[in-house]
Amino acid sequence: MDEIIQESGTWLQNNQALLIEYAVNIGAAVLILFFGFIAAGMISNGFGKVLKAKNLDKTIVDFVSGLVRYGVLAFVIIAALGRVGVQTASFVAVIGAAGLAIGLALQGSLSNFASGVLLILFRPFKAGDYVEIAGAAGSVDSIQIFSTVLTTPDNKVVVAPNAAVLGGNIINYSKMPTRRIDMVVGVSYNADLKQTQEVLTRIVKADERVLKDPAPTIEVVALADSSVNFVVRPWVKTADYWDVYFALHKAIKIGLDEASIEIPFPQMDVHVNKVA
Template sequence: MDVFTEGTSWFENNQDLLMQYAINIAAAIAILFVGMIVARVLASSVEKLMNARKLDSTISHFVGSMVKYIIIAFVIIAALSRIGIQTASFVAIIGAAGLAVGLALQGSLSNFAAGVLIIGFRPFKAGDFVEIAGTAGSVASVQIFTTVLKTPDNKQIVVPNGSVLGGNIVNYSTHPTRRIDLVVGVSYNADLAKTKAILREVCEADSRVLKDPDITIGVSELADSSVNLVVRPWVNSADYWGAYFDLNENIKVALDNAGIEIPFPQMDVHLDKVAS
């Protein structure tokens, strides 16, 4: 009996078994396909529901991602069970493999744990301008393993959640007001009382500067080439950079008009004649 005849005979004898395998494989593929769609739809629905309840978008996005991946995990197990793989033993294998992978991916697991803590303690929310892990930007989203920032020059920065909690978090948006810290250096010949009066006039002329708390103006340092004064007005957080730039410019113009010199670094050199 040749190979072809043997193959034909085996196929005829096992036709029902092959058909059952084909049905199971097709069903497993269908489960995967439908399951992926259901995971995306449910995750999107959860996010929309949480957003409709006015919850922070970082929380809704994080929970939506968790729902998606949990459903996908169940879908994969169901598909494997459909093609005859014992899920109990498979789960045990996954557990052993998960332990090995977990040891190899300690950083990723720590990022996941950090993401849960960020969502729980909420040191910032979507839209806040923060400085984390040595970079600054507006919070776009908090994902399972990373936090996404958008910089003022429209760059996207992805920061691992472990790095977020591993250092200081500076949130510039927590409070409604911020203090602008300016340092103005003037000549040692300048009239300090007149200088301070001009600085106050410039600040009070800007409508963005708040009346309360009061503006702080004082001499902070007798430097090598100048007398340095600090100028500290308060503004609303949204007005910070606009007021910062305008005050710097307006102070320079006002001091120039008043004839008050803003010195540049200089050094006096004295030459002594030594008798030969």
């Protein structure tokens, strides 16, 4: 036991300089990592502020800031490994080979990343737009590296993979400055069609938010089983769409009731034959 202790003491004495060097390098690597992570956040935030100052879209700001952050972190990790004696050139080569293998295994994630880049470049929508993508509808919160985040009208958060977003139909309800409201109003077959059209036209034009150009369309569209159907298609500013949509439904019901125009509902006549 004494010999082991003596040999250990001798080894420590002979390798004191080497141990100090390793300790200094490890301490320096830890400091590089610590301050590197802080610097990555600061640089990323700095880029974000510069881009915001140029009035760029929030989706672009978030995406570029994320790329800068991860790029700085990769540089910091390589620098820390080089400090502890890891051959960075070989390490980069190993990372490249590993990256190829990982890339083959994570084709879906890489597809999401590439789709995110394309969404940023072509910008089919921006933050704040109300869109329908990947089977979900909501306001765009952000386009991240691998996914797009939506907030639904009932305040749910939807995270859609970018590949699914780009691979399907993208319906942007906020892109154009105006939208057309499509409504179908059914009236009884006994109703005076000319009077009904006049009542509907008066109700639509009474709302100041309805645009005069293009003019609203109010015409008979179908002779249905239980009703004569009118299409009511006014144009409004996109921001006014839902307010006018709800208001017209209420106003049309009240207006038709006041004009004694019946709005029928599906019904069935049953005839009973008495058998002697």
